[in-house]
Amino acid sequence: xxxxxxxxxxxxxxxxxxxxxxxxxxxxxxxxxxxxxxxxxxxxxxxxxxxxxxxxxxxxxxxxxxxxxxxxxxxxxxxxxxxxxxxxxxxxxxxxxxxxxxxxxxxxxxxxxxxxxxxxxxxxxxxxxxxxxxxxxxxxxxxxxxxxxxxxxxxxxxxxxxxxxxxxxxxxxxxxxxxxxxxxxxxxxxxxxxxxxxxxxxxxxxxxxxxxxxxxxxxxxxxxxxxxxxxxxxxxxxxxxxxxxxxxxxxxxxxxxxxxxxxxxxxxxxxxxxxxxxxxxxxxxxxxxxxxxxxxxxxxxxxxxxxxxxxxxxxxxxxxxxxxxxxxxxxxxxxxxxxxxxxxxxxxxxxxxxxxxxxxxxxxxxxxxxxxxxxxxxxxxxxxxxxxxxxxxxxxxxxxxxxxxxxxxxxxxxxxxxxxxxxxxxxxxxxxxxxxxxxxxxxxxxxxxxxxxxxxxxxxxxxxxxxxxxxxxxxxxxxxxxxxxxxxxxxxxxxxxxxxxxxxxxxxxxx
Amino acid sequence: xxxxxxxxxxxxxxxxxxxxxxxxxxxxxxxxxxxxxxxxxxxxxxxxxxxxxxxxxxxxxxxxxxxxxxxxxxxxxxxxxxxxxxxxxxxxxxxxxxxxxxxxxxxxxxxxxxxxxxxxxxxxxxxxxxxxxxxxxxxxxxxxxxxxxxxxxxxxxxxxxxxxxxxxxxxxxxxxxxxxxxxxxxxxxxxxxxxxxxxxxxxxxxxxxxxxxxxxxxxxxxxxxxxxxxxxxxxxxxxxxxxxxxxxxxxxxxxxxxxxxxxxxxxxxxxxxxxxxxxxxxxxxxxxxxxxxxxxxxxxxxxxxxxxxxxxxxxxxxxxxxxxxxxxxxxxxxxxxxxxxxxxxxxxxxxxxxxxxxxxxxxxxxxxxxxxxxxxxxxxxxxxxxxxxxxxxxxxxxxxxxxxxxxxxxxxxxxxxxxxxxxxxxxxxxxxxxxxxxxxxxxxxxxxxxxxxxxxxxxxxxxxxxxxxxxxxxxxx
Numbered sequence: 007x008x009x010x011x012x013x014x015x016x017x018x019x020x021x022x023x024x025x026x027x028x029x030x031x032x033x034x035x036x037x038x039x040x041x042x043x044x045x046x047x048x049x050x051x052x053x054x055x056x057x058x059x060x061x062x063x064x065x066x067x068x069x070x071x072x073x074x075x076x077x078x079x080x081x082x083x084x085x086x087x088x089x090x091x092x093x094x095x096x097x098x099x100x101x102x103x104x105x106x107x108x109x110x111x112x113x114x115x116x117x118x119x120x121x122x123x124x125x126x127x128x129x130x131x132x133x134x135x136x137x138x139x140x141x142x143x144x145x146x147x148x149x150x151x152x153x154x155x156x157x158x159x160x161x162x163x164x165x166x167x168x169x170x171x172x173x174x175x176x177x178x179x180x181x182x183x184x185x186x187x188x189x190x191x192x193x194x195x196x197x198x199x200x201x202x203x204x205x206x207x208x209x210x211x212x213x214x215x216x217x218x219x220x221x222x223x224x225x226x227x228x229x230x231x232x233x234x235x236x237x238x239x240x241x242x243x244x245x246x247x248x249x250x251x252x253x254x255x256x257x258x259x260x261x262x263x264x265x266x267x268x269x270x271x272x273x274x275x276x277x278x279x280x281x282x283x284x285x286x287x288x289x290x291x292x293x294x295x296x297x298x299x300x301x302x303x304x305x306x307x308x309x310x311x312x313x314x315x316x317x318x319x320x321x322x323x324x325x326x327x328x329x330x331x332x333x334x335x336x337x338x339x340x341x342x343x344x345x346x347x348x349x350x351x352x353x354x355x356x357x358x359x360x361x362x363x364x365x366x367x368x369x370x371x372x373x374x375x376x377x378x379x380x381x382x383x384x385x386x387x388x389x390x391x392x393x394x395x396x397x398x399x400x401x402x403x404x405x406x407x408x409x410x411x412x413x414x415x416x417x418x419x420x421x422x423x424x425x426x427x428x429x430x431x432x433x434x435x436x437x438x439x440x441x442x443x444x445x446x447x448x449x450x451x452x453x454x455x456x457x458x459x460x461x462x463x464x465x466x467x468x469x470x471x472x473x474x475x476x477x478x479x480x481x482x483x484x485x486x487x488x489x490x491x492x493x494x495x496x497x498x499x500x501x502x503x504x505x506x507x508x509x510x511x512x513x514x515x516x517x
Numbered sequence: 518x519x520x521x522x523x524x525x526x527x528x529x530x531x532x533x534x535x536x537x538x539x540x541x542x543x544x545x546x547x548x549x550x551x552x553x554x555x556x557x558x559x560x561x562x563x564x565x566x567x568x569x570x571x572x573x574x575x576x577x578x579x580x581x582x583x584x585x586x587x588x589x590x591x592x593x594x595x596x597x598x599x600x601x602x603x604x605x606x607x608x609x610x611x612x613x614x615x616x617x618x619x620x621x622x623x624x625x626x627x628x629x630x631x632x633x634x635x636x637x638x639x640x641x642x643x644x645x646x647x648x649x650x651x652x653x654x655x656x657x658x659x660x661x662x663x664x665x666x667x668x669x670x671x672x673x674x675x676x677x678x679x680x681x682x683x684x685x686x687x688x689x690x691x692x693x694x695x696x697x698x699x700x701x702x703x704x705x706x707x708x709x710x711x712x713x714x715x716x717x718x719x720x721x722x723x724x725x726x727x728x729x730x731x732x733x734x735x736x737x738x739x740x741x742x743x744x745x746x747x748x749x750x751x752x753x754x755x756x757x758x759x760x761x762x763x764x765x766x767x768x769x770x771x772x773x774x775x776x777x778x779x780x781x782x783x784x785x786x787x788x789x790x791x792x793x794x795x796x797x798x799x800x801x802x803x804x805x806x807x808x809x810x811x812x813x814x815x816x817x818x819x820x821x822x823x824x825x826x827x828x829x830x831x832x833x834x835x836x837x838x839x840x841x842x843x844x845x846x847x848x849x850x851x852x853x854x855x856x857x858x859x860x861x862x863x864x865x866x867x868x869x870x871x872x873x874x875x876x877x878x879x880x881x882x883x884x885x886x887x888x889x890x891x892x893x894x895x896x897x898x899x900x901x902x903x904x905x906x907x908x909x910x911x912x913x914x915x916x917x918x919x920x921x922x923x924x925x926x927x928x929x930x931x932x933x934x935x936x937x938x939x940x941x942x943x944x945x946x947x948x949x950x951x952x953x954x955x956x957x958x959x960x961x962x963x964x965x966x967x968x969x970x971x972x973x974x975x976x977x978x979x980x981x982x983x984x985x986x987x988x989x990x991x992x993x994x
Contacts, residue, residue, distance in 0.1 A: 028881075072976055111878070125899070136907070140898040140973075147892060150937070154945045162945060166937065173897070173933055177926040180907065184914040184922070 011068045013080040013131045016049050016090070017124045020097075024120030032112035036105060039116040043098040043123065050094030057087050059475050063482060064133070064196060075193055079133035084475035085260055085330060086130045089253055092337045093130070095461070096249045097123050100242035103345055103454050107241060107352050108156060115156060119242070122148040126250050130257065135183050135193040142218075142258075143176050145251060149243070157238035164231075164238035171231040175221035182214030186266070199265040199486075208270030215263050216274075223255030225315060226285035229308045236304035237357075241348030244300065248307050249341035256314045256333045260326070264318060265486050271319065272490035278319040279402075279409045286312040286416030294423045299347045299357045302427060303340060306383065309416055310336045316413050317398030321491040325401020326480045327473055332394035334472060335465060339382045339391060342458040346376050349451055350431075353444045359427065364436035369446045373432045375455045380428045382462045384421045390465035405492045523574035523584035526563040526592060527632045533559040534625040541618035549610075549617040553603050556621035560600040560628060567592055576638060580700040583638045590839055590989035591635035591766040595759040598846050599628045602755035604959055605854055609751050610660075620660060624755060627653035631763035638774060640689045640699040640724075643767065647685070647731060650760055651678050657755065658748040670747025677740045678730070685727025691720030701775035709778040721776060725786055728771065731764035734824060735793035738817045742801075745813035750866060753809055754853035757816045762842045765823050769838055772827060773993045780830050787828045788921060794821030795928035802935040807868050808856055811935060812849070815894060818932050819845050825925050826909040829916035835990035837908035840982060844905045844971065851967030852890040858883060858955045867952070870939065875948030884943045886968045893971040895936035896929050901975030908983075 023042030027035040057065055067081035082090065100119065108115050125148070128141035146169055154165035187193050190201045203211060221228045232252075236244050264271050286309050293305035310332065317329030349372060350365070351357055366373035382389035385396070395417060403410035436442040447455070465472055484491075521528060537559070541552045572589040576582075603621045610617040630653065633646030655678060659671020693699050695716040696707035708717065730737040745753045776783050798818025805811040823845070826837035859867045877884035893902030906929060913922040970978070 072979060076976075076979070114877070114881075140903065143897060143903070144899040147897060150940075151944060154941060162941060165941070165945070166934070169937060170930065170934065174927075174930045177930055178923070181910065181914065181919065181922050181926060184907070184911045185919065188911070188915050 011080075012049055012053060013066050013082065013127075014068060014078075016046055016094075016131070017128045019045055019049075020120040020124040020127075024117040024124070027113050027117040027120060030113055032109075035113040035116040036101065039101045039120055040098060042120060043094070043101055046123065046127070047094045047098055050091045053082075053087060054091050054475070057082075057084065057475055059084060059478060063479060067133070069133075075187075076136050077134055077193075079137060079194065080131045081133045081196075082131055083479045084477070085257070085479050087475050088330065088334055088472060089130050089250075089257055090127055092253070092334055093123065093126050093250045095457075096245060096337065096341050099341070099345070099454050099458065100245050102450060103245065103348060104240065104242040105450060107348065111155065115152070118148040118151050119246075122152070122246060126246075126254070129254055133195045135187060135195060135198065138195065139176070139180060139183060142254060143173075145254070146172055149247065149251065152243045153235055153239045156240045156243070159238075160234070161238045164234040167231045168235040171228070172218075172221050175218040175228070178214045179218035182211045186211065195261065199261075201266070203267060203270075205269040208267035209273055210270075212263055212267045212270035212274060215258065215267075219255040219258040219263065220281075221255075222258065223252060223311045223314065224308060225281050225311065226288060226308065227281075229285070229289070232308060233301050233304040236307075236344075237298060237300050241344060241351065244304075244344040244348075245341040248304075248344060249337040252307065252311060253333050253337055256311070256318070256329065259315070259318050260330070260483070264321070265483055268487050268490045271487075272321070272492065275319050275321070275405070275492055278315055279406055279412075282312040282315040282319075283409060283412030285309060286316075286412055287419065290416050290419035290423060294419065294426070297359055299359055299427070299431075300344065302359075302423065303343045303347065306420060306423065307336065307340050309420060310340070310383075312416065313395055313398045313413060316402045316409055320398075320401035320405040320409075321484070321487045322401045322404050323480055323484050324397045325405065326483060327476065328394050328397025328399070328401055330394075330476055330480070331390070331465070331469060331472060332398055335382065335390035335394045335462070338458050338462050338465070339379055339389075342375075342379045342455060342462070343383065345451075345454055345458075346372070346379060349447065349455075350441075350444065354440060359430050361438055362431045362441050363434045363438070364432070364442065365444070366432040367436060368442055368444060371447045371452070375447070375459055376428060376432060378459045378462065380424045382466070383424050385417055388463070388466045390462045390469075392466060393469040405494045519570075520577075523570040523577055524582075526566045526571055526596070527629055529563050529566060530559060530625055530629045530632065534622055534629065537625065538619070538622045541622055544618070546617055550607075552618040553607065553621040556625050557600045557603050559625060560596045560603075563628075564593055564596040580702065581639045581642045582633065582636045584636060585992040586989045587766070587770065587839075587992045588632075588636035590986065591762060592632050594762050594843050594846055595631045595635070596628060598758040598762070598850055599624050599631075599755065601850050601854075601963055602751060602758065604963065605754045605850075605857055606749075606751035607957060607960070609749065609857070620657070620751075623653045623657050627657070627755075628759065631759055634763045634767045635770070637767070638701045638770070640692060640701075640704070640775075643771065644682075644686065644689060647727075647764075647767070648682065650763065651682065651731070654678075654756065654760060657752045658744055660752055661749050664749075666747035667749060668747075670744045673747075674740055674744045681727050681730035681737065684723050684730070688720045688723025688725075688727060691716055691723065695720060701771065704775045705777050708776060713779055713782065717779075718782060721779060721782060722786065724771065725768070725783060728764055728768045729790055732761060732768060732820050733817055734790040734820050735797045735817065736790075738794065738797070741817055742810045742813040745816075746807055746809045746868075750809065750853065750857050750868075753812075754850060754857070757812065757849045757853060758846045761816060761820065762846060765820065765827075765838065765842055769827055769835055770993060773830070773835060784828055784830060787824050788918075791821045791824035791828055792921070792924055792928070794818060794824065795925055796821075796931070799928050799932035799935070802932070805935070806870050808859070808870050808873070808939075809868050811870065811939075812852060812856070815932075815936075816849065818928070819849075819894070821928070822906060822909055822925060825921060826912050828918060828921060829909075829912040831912070831916055832987070832990050832994050833915055834909075834912040835993055836983075836987040837905070837912040839986035839989055840908050841905040843982065843986070844901060844975075847967050847970050848890050848893050848902055851964050851971070852887065852894070854960050854964050854967075855883065855887040855890065857960070858952065858957075860953045860955060862950065862953050864953050870942055872949055872952075873939065873942050874946040876943040878948050879951045886964050888940045888943060889968045889972060891936040891939050895933040897933065899973045901971040901973065904976070904979060 064081040071077040132138035289308040296302040317325040382391040385391035574584040630649030637643040661667035733741040802814035893900040896906040910922040
């Protein structure tokens, strides 16, 4: 379809830009990073347009053997495409968001972000098991540095916690990968997605991958690194962490756990539902009592990610499509919410909720955008959150009523903590003079938040643009999972119709 | 003459070393630079001389040594890293009034010993090679003879080393007594005749203990931190690289060729030593504040990973050991040259980790290089240090030792902590007083090459290095 190795370019451009940043002056590094991310965004947008949803599963395929059985194999399906577009979209926003707020060691900061982008895009595009692992794990290094160097007061502890938690999770996955390659004699991800491992092995393999993806996603109870990392990370770091890095976990479940170990996955459905149910209710309650805005949003991330696992392990079309939309929507919304927090943090250098109040008076534009993202986070119809959560819960309901009950409770709770947060920040009396004196959004901040707001509304009003590319891939996944998908406790059964008078004798025995 | 052609590298080094010793004796301190550059040239020439008969001739001198690809692979790693250890010492011994030029000569003799170690196929040549290397090592460890720590390191190394040699020799005598032969093939044949007798098993354990000492595998590692800390840093660079490779490779050849039929007997020992080294190396490094001690524990830790490959006991496992040691040497040498550059304002060497504080803001290139080595030693992808770890675990999984691999990997995570600590100190802490600048373009070049080799660019060499190590491993089976 095209001769340019687009995926390689996508990875190479930020890498080269990162190298250049190191040798540039602060202002130059900012511009280099912005231009590179915009080029990547353009390539991502082009691929979205050029991607043929009815074409072959894997498109833009490249393959160059490196040796030792590993090759530089790149290629994407619709799911990877959407996540790549999300990454490419959020990156320039992160750069713009850090334009002023990062003043120390700017070249290194921009270089870390560029490295980060290259590795994340590579992880989504990799078609070779070990190549994926290298990209997947590599993300730890720049994120460790971003949190540890430019983070808040407790940054060192948070950076260690982030690194060691996720490292431990992923090395177990590595062992499983070695076993898989030894058994299936291939490192190609598409081939492994069609390979049938022995069912009793699949459970072990599933848990090894689970160790990695559950930490990354994160799922309760291995989520504890996330609030720390978020609170200490600089704003743009939080955006990337919540917006894209967590999606690697969900992507991992879709790309590896479900298609490679269908039997193993099917056996752990109750387990996954229980974890997700606990996560959605417990972390929502925890979010309710937070005093730090960032921590609140971090906990809400964990709750939202539970909708991803609910949807995925429902193993039906609505559930999986819903999970993908939740991932995309959460990437935009939580990213935006962290930016929203960043806006007032830059002005007042505090994230304590009680320090603010009545911001709708002096920052009307800010209040408007904050409202949009709050509503999207709650899942108001017309925003992206609704589409994802609705589909995901619909799918869950087909598989498990109790799961759906837990999930819907979570939605109610999310409405409580988000609306309460919004109320405390934007409405009510203005308590502090310094908060009341804050100026409204600057043009730069509009440029950060405006595009995300538009995307959120677009996804809410016309989700077909985002569902179309993934439809066939989800279809393939559902077909693969058909033989193991749970029967569900809520299959609609045919009713008996109206009761006719005089039919009493037959109504019990008939039909 | 053609009988000696396969031994050309060793002959070159032995004769060249003697000539250099005379040169050093007659030129005194004026000849230091000349002697060391000649020694480097000699070692590099010996590396080139490995091409041809030294790699293919097979058993020589009634099975005393074997000139095969396995030995050549080891020598091709050992000779250049010995050369780097000489280059690392440039300018280091300037303050030492008496000795300087003998340093290079001792390293050349140690290299001869190591060459014999990796090619020995008999218990006698094994011992001779080991001792030749060790004797040079004892002298090198106490090379700063007016420095108490250096003298202590030398003495400690010598006493404990002599004890280990004794244990090794006792094991050799048992093996010889119960088999009637000293050649590896003969010993293997004796082990192949049914269940090994108690005497043979004792011999096996003692010999492995002696080799474990040289490779500083737990529980025979006690000397390592003290000697690494006390010895002059260029010497530590040397100890951590070439002799380590030589002893691990010696152990591999002995286990596979000499004790092959008794694999079940030595495998449990190797598994224990591997896991104990990994965990002790990782945990004991936790509280260290001296970077040389920390790297000493790191080297113990790394030997553990290499031994996992040996525990697999098949061709793939041996190949992964070779690969591992090669990459390990590159990372270690690079890291130690960085340590060499840690000098206080007066030019005196500094070894404390807190002095690295905020290095990334004072000397970004230096800090970046050290950070690359640390991340690579921790085995974090995308750095190349990840790949050899993957290979040894892969070999273990292939051989059916999944639990071993899982345990090793947990050790790797614990170990990651202290490598991260160094990166944290360099990148996240407030700047400490600056180091004085070291002008050493050749060392800088070596660090640059090493850093590039363990950066993701290293994956480009993965294919050739992998197939070479695989062919080298094949000569043992």
